[in-house]
Amino acid sequence: EVQLVESGGDLIQPGRSLRLSCTASGFTFGDYALNWFRQAPGKGLEWVGVIRGKAYGGATEYAASVKGRFTISRDDSKSIAYLQMNSLKTEDTAVYYCARRNVWNYFYYYMDIWGKGTTVTVSS
Amino acid sequence: DIQMTQSPPSLSTSVGDRVTITCRASQSIRTYLNWYQQKPGKAPDLLIYGASNLQSGVPSRFSGSGSGTDFTLTISSLQPEDSATYYCQQSSSKPLTFGGGTKVEIK
Numbered sequence: 001e002v003q004l005v006e007s008g009g010d011l012i013q014p015g016r017s018l019r020l021s022c023t024a025s026g027f028t029f030g031d032y033a034l035n036w037f038r039q040a041p042g043k044g045l046e047w048v049g050v051i052r053g054k055a056y057g058g059a060t061e062y063a064a065s066v067k068g069r070f071t072i073s074r075d076d077s078k079s080i081a082y083l084q085m086n087s088l089k090t091e092d093t094a095v096y097y098c099a100r101r102n103v104w105n106y107f108y109y110y111m112d113i114w115g116k117g118t119t120v121t122v123s124s
Numbered sequence: 125d126i127q128m129t130q131s132p133p134s135l136s137t138s139v140g141d142r143v144t145i146t147c148r149a150s151q152s153i154r155t156y157l158n159w160y161q162q163k164p165g166k167a168p169d170l171l172i173y174g175a176s177n178l179q180s181g182v183p184s185r186f187s188g189s190g191s192g193t194d195f196t197l198t199i200s201s202l203q204p205e206d207s208a209t210y211y212c213q214q215s216s217s218k219p220l221t222f223g224g225g226t227k228v229e230i231k
Contacts, residue, residue, distance in 0.1 A: 035220070045160075045168065045211055047220040063219050097167055109215040110158045110173035117167055 002026035002113055004098050009118030014090055020083040020118055022098030027113075030054045030076035033101040035111060036083050038094035038120075046094075050101065051081060066092075088122045095119050126150050126214050130223030138231045143199040145226045147212035152192045156216035159188055159197045162225075163208045171210075172197065204230055 008020040022034065033056075036048040049062040051072040060072050071084040081098060096118055099111035127150035137143060147157065155175035160168035170179045172188035175195060185200040199206055207230050212223040 044225050045162075045213070045222045047222075050218075061218050099168075104174055104177065108156060108174040108177075110170055110179075111160075111168075111213075112170050112173075112179065114167035114169070 004100060004113055004115035006096060006098055006115040006118040009096065009120045011121045011123065012088060013124050014088060014122055016088055017084070017086045018088060018120060020085070020096055020098075020120070022081040022083070022115060024079040024081075024100070027100070029074075029079035033109075034072075034074065034081045035099045035101055036072060036081075037097045037099060037111075038092075039097070039117075040091075040094045043094075048083070048096070085120070088120075090122050093120060093122045125219055126153060126217060126221055128212055128214055128221050128223040130210075130212055130226050132226060133224065134227040134229065136229040136231050137202060139202055139204060141202050143202050143206075143228060145197045145210055145212075145228075147190075147195040147197070147223050149193045149195075149214055149216075153214045153216035155191045156214055157188075157190065157195050158213045158215060159186075160211045160213065161206075161208045162211065168211065199228075202228070202230070206230075 005023045033052045035050045049072050052059045069087045074081045098115045100113040102112040129148045157175045159172040162168040171182050176188045187198045189196050209225045209227045211225050
């Protein structure tokens, strides 16, 4: 079965760091880009960042709200992607989802597989 | 950044009704537009990609149309299991952005 499973969510104090994991199974992980999204309580979906597959050297991009604080990495040998979150703020409180990016007709990108999410609560 | 605006924010309608949700982009995104369904406490599920392509396994009562700045998601005959929030998302440029969502409730 093709699936993604996030882990690592926790209650954590502002200013601290946390690392989330996204473990893949059922597909060749290294062939795909992996996006992270988040959803604050009662709010909509927000893109956090992306890490591309091995064909693109694992390049990353980030939303402005997390750039410089969050880092995405991947270990293709373990089929795991990571979201390292530093200098956490209360506004980072959200459910964090990882999602596989698929492509159609070379340029049409979409997220076809999502994990169930992991909850991060930033509070003193 | 490309802003995505959905309307209406919510709607309440009956089983069997036709439902139309609109999504407008702040600039042209050609057909780089995806639709997702999200049920409470669950992750989003892909419904439509490339504005009008139905994801495998999605019921044919769902359809998408549009190009440029104006897009539509249609549910031809609403079913009880369609109660959810629907989001559009543009993949034309980074940052990826979503509409604010449309909550569909069954009367």
